[in-house]
Amino acid sequence: MNFDELAQMVVKGDHLGAITWTEAAIADDVDPMLVINNGLVAGMDEIGKRWKAGEIHIPEVLVAARAMKASMALVRPLVLAAGTELRGKVVIGTVQGDLHDIGKNLVAMMLEGAGFEVFDLGTDVAPAAFIKAVEEEKPDLLAMSALLTTTVPMMQETLNQLKDAELRQTVRVMIGGAPVSDGLAKQFGADGYAADGATAVEVAGQLI
């Protein structure tokens, strides 16, 4: 199989092509991790570079992510059944009081495309829900998004509650979103900050 073909389908957002390609690969017993790493991650890497360079915009990223997800949905059960190690487990969500999820979804999709296992808790996630997910899923990374200046303090609150539950040492924490900064991440005691999806993939890779 030519993995570059799949990578290009992701880049172009050709989700039907990606499904057909992946079904053929599965029928040919191609290693699903090769499909992820050489096809999907390669495609999303390219999207990340183009996004960072300002060559593409949100619609292109979203259609690429849709193609990546369509293929990933087919290979993921095979990877999980084979017990193959993914790059790490990430629990992600938008903090309590905040319903913005477009950026968070982009970050989640790019992390998934880069080979991380992602548990998305959605929006308006209370500190207690983040903590429950850390207890139950035992992720390597907890990723919190906020888009409102009024909800940014919920990141600090979640970190405080994580400490109180004696779980802070068990998980790395990355935060992001338009009103968030590296300085705030340091102030809150988070381990990392990312300004966009491509950087989030880089930071997650460094933290895990």
Ligand code: B1M
């Ligand atoms: Co809202 N909203 N909104 N809104 N909204 C903003 C954020 C705002 C800046 C608009 C404005 O006034 N200029 C403003 C916030 C002001 C502030 O607090 N500083 C605002 C407001 C005030 C509100 C309401 C309060 C409006 C009202 O009802 N009076 C309300 C709040 C609702 C709530 O959450 N409780 C509200 C509601 C909404 C909609 C529901 C209508 C809709 C959200 C739909 C949805 O998400 N499903 C919406 C939208 C769409 C926006 C804008 C227009 C666009 C946000 C967006 O999706 N950007 C926004 C103005 C703007 O940004 N121009 C605005 C695209 C997205 C790809 O970028 O989310 O920044 P972004 O994500 C980036 C990075 O930030 C980063 O990577 C992403 C990809 O590059 N990133 C992370 C994000 N999370 C990350 C996590 C990471 C790492 C990186 O690691 C964990």
